[in-house]
Amino acid sequence: MTATLNPAPAPAAGSKPPKRKKPKQHQEVESGAGLFAPSMMTRVGLLAVGVLSVFPLYWMVVIASTTTSNASGFPPALLPGGNLGRNLEQALTDPNADLLLGLRNSIIITGTVTISVVLISTLGGFAFAKLKFKGSKVLMGTVLFTMMVPLQHLGLVPLYMVMIELGWLDTLQAAILPFLVNGFGIFMMRQYCIQSVPDEIIEAARIDGASTLGIWWRIVLPALRPGMVVLALLTFMLNWNEFLWPFMVLSGENPTVQLAIRQLSTATWSADLSMVFTGTLISIVPIAVLFVIFGRQIVGGIMEGSTKS
Amino acid sequence: MKVALAAAAAGSIALTSACSGGGDDDGMTEDGKIQLTVSLFGTFGYTEAELESAYEAEHENVDVVFEGDGANWDTEVRPALDTALDTGSGAGDVVGVEEQAAVELFSNSAVWTDLSALGHDDKAENYVDWKWDIGHNPDGNLVGFGTDVGGMGMCYRTDLFEEAGLPTDRAEVAAAWADWDGFQDVAQTFVDSGIEASFLDGPTQLQNMILGQTAGAGDGELYVDAEGNLTLDSAATTTAVQTVLDLHEIGAIGPYVSWSEEWIAAQAQGGYAVMPCPGWMTGVIETNSGEENAGKWDMAAAPGVAGNWGGAWLGVPASSPHPEEAAELAAWLTAPEQQVKVFEAVGNFPSSPAAQADPAVADATNPYFSDAPTGQIIGASVQDFPALEYGTLHTPVKGAVEGVLNGLIDGTYSADDVWDAMQSEAENAVELSGGGL
């Protein structure tokens, strides 16, 4: 349960160590641009991939701005209509699914999880990267192992029962608690810490009499800030999309945004497809905004995570 | 720092639990009113009929909250209710129970408030007899008030019927399919016309309708008997499934799985012409088909006329902190006057004889359905309809049977495989849900 594993979302731990120090982001874009000029085929192929990547998203906007009967006929609507406002209003006020409450709950849940994961990961990552203590190798191995075990499913039944016993069904803490720590976060912060905090600075601080926590606070945290941003973004995105566990412990009365869309799309009484798509559109807005603002960092984070080990 | 972290974590948890929306433990609102949570699946029409404000106006110290809008009984509400009743918390003050699960859920006296002990055993005349009877559990306690009954008609598309050369007038249609043989003849004519649409939406609703009708007219046996033994050879089950097989053989059943997106889309697109129609289904069709299809749908009496599908009871869990007030609310919600209001708002057909006789119900017509006299058609179908006892395990077995029938339509099973597949799927369902494992 603690390791938020999703299909393929982790950096490549087994990748080779880089042959040279990683250049800064914008330099990397130029220097890494490859050795070969792209052929026509390459360009066409990439364009096709790009179109395929964006088309379903585009189509969602199209349907969200048109009417249901346009959505289910053939040929399907391919140009946006003028109905977005009406659909927005309907989706947000639909009695079947409380999208606004879902958005709020998702923000609370994902925000709490993100803060916790980032803080706990910087603590542990720092310890594993820079401190010598007995058993650190074994413990780090355990962390790596937990990244790969499907605790989500092994823990599902008992955690569900525990939440029942505690009377926490339908409360947000039930959705939050199992996700507070994440092996991937520890691993990632360890990699960043190895790279960005020179041993000499820590030694110097020790000679000055700084305590371990003092070093973490005054030296490690500032140095890790860029890595923390990336970890926070990735954690936020993964947890925003979490479905199974909230589906178990929350209900339509107190949903996350994902549960609200499911409800919107499968509720017995609502069949307004364009409204469903509008709800879906609303649900991805927060992530899409993050993506547009921090796209560079997200791309960089995914790529760096894979080569930093 | 660690202390601060712990404090932050604790704080955030306190914060989240504070805004997690659940009612207070003592069931009181902040301004000292008694909060009564009514936990339903869908709205039951109560929201549409504005019963919340009406009740609160009469009872100033009560705050009524309806929950469960848009929730699916089988997949969401039922599992949650099982858990809540099992643990004695979170079930709400008034709970809607679906008819096919009523016997099973009500049988456990310990988790329900005995409403007769609270002085409600004088309300028998408010409900048809069988509705009142099933509200009593084997121990003789009154544990539930009946809401609506699922009287049935048959909805059909007049435009598609006309295209297929069938009569469109509802009296003629009803006469043509006076019994199920007639229904098959109509289906045959429809299919032979070569029209592009399907005759019937899918297999499951028809199966459900015939099952109830046959059992009601006969020995009452459905899929499972009271001891939990499978009775897939009962008259009701064999008749229902055989009719589906016959209709499928002539190609009259469409590929639309009930409640799927395609099923919903097909209502607007004219994908099929006929659909079994409990009173509450008219609201569903109207929403799904939209204004542009107004007047294309109509409703006629169903083959064999009698039918019942849907309908519910309201019970008060023993865990409610305010059983007396909750019982009063449940009785009020199901009283004849409110049943009439609900019918007017969404079409759920009253279980109260007085409400059924009310002109607002008996003479009701539905403008969306070409002014069909829905009150009269549906009222006739529930006249003298006997109680059906949906035993324990009915729901899981129903799921197994419906899965196989959908598989027949999509080609997973051949007609010859159907009975074996149903038997084995049903056995698994019984084993998983019953006492076996």
Next chain:
Amino acid sequence: MSTTTTTESAKGSAAGPPQTKSGKSVPPDQRSWRLRLNRADIKGTPYALVAPYFLLFMVFGLFPMAYTMYASLHTWKIGVPGREFVGLQNYSFLLFEYERFGWSIVNTLGMFAMATVPQLICALMVANALNKRLKRQMFWRMLVLAPIVTSVVAVGVIFARIWGQEYGMINGFLELIGLDAVNWQAGRFSSWFAISSMVDWRWMGYNSLIFLAAMQTIPRQLYEAATVDGASQRQQFWSITIPQLKPVIIFTAFISSVGGMMLFVEPMMFDAGRLSGGSDGQFQTTSMVLVDILRTHGNYGVSAAAGWLLFLVIGLVAAVNFLIVNRISGSK
């Protein structure tokens, strides 16, 4: 882990940086106290730093796993009082009686293979393309990554429409060019295909960025030397790029297999939010069986057994996966 002492030291240090400069005017006894504190800090604090992770992991990871094992050996049903030890009966039911379970493993493996293999190949090709001298590198990278902003549920909603039988876009095109519409949900392979498309669409770009990053660390001298030797771009891709990427490919395939074996939301949304995975469970994954037994039937014991069986299968798949990828990328 000596939590008490570490918390002490944590408090001590949190009280602020030491007042005096390295021991100049500190009396001897205070110095030894500080020394001891310092030693405790160096020895103990690391454990305190990793403790939150392990404590929370034990509560929400380890304990549930053990508890699942316990539950899987008992009859344990909602609404039925009493638990009875039944040994491996729940397991044998799933393995030998409940056909849906066996099929769910077939379905899960099938969809995993159908989704992962083309996905990783496409990702490699896209990464290779992105590794060329392209303008607006960041634009292209964000473009292929864009699907990741969509939640799984949203993907399910959109793709269910695209693959719909009567009113779906794909079938519309098939009929337009004179082919028969396919009931994608009805068949085993067709439904796998549709569901795989959801997984692929969402994750392909992500994996290609990971491959791209690894490609950029390959020393360019290797390519220059190969070019001098007259190797074509395609030959270079197979003889240099792929072997160099081997560790990344293995890791990605491994993580994909763990994720793929837990496939749940896509097939559920493909069937209008139901857990039965089609009329005959033709696309019901093991996760769906697990949740179905838990939610629809309220059977904790069997559901827990399904959890452990799934775990074993994942371990097996991961191992096989490792061997295969190792073999393939090693032989090239």
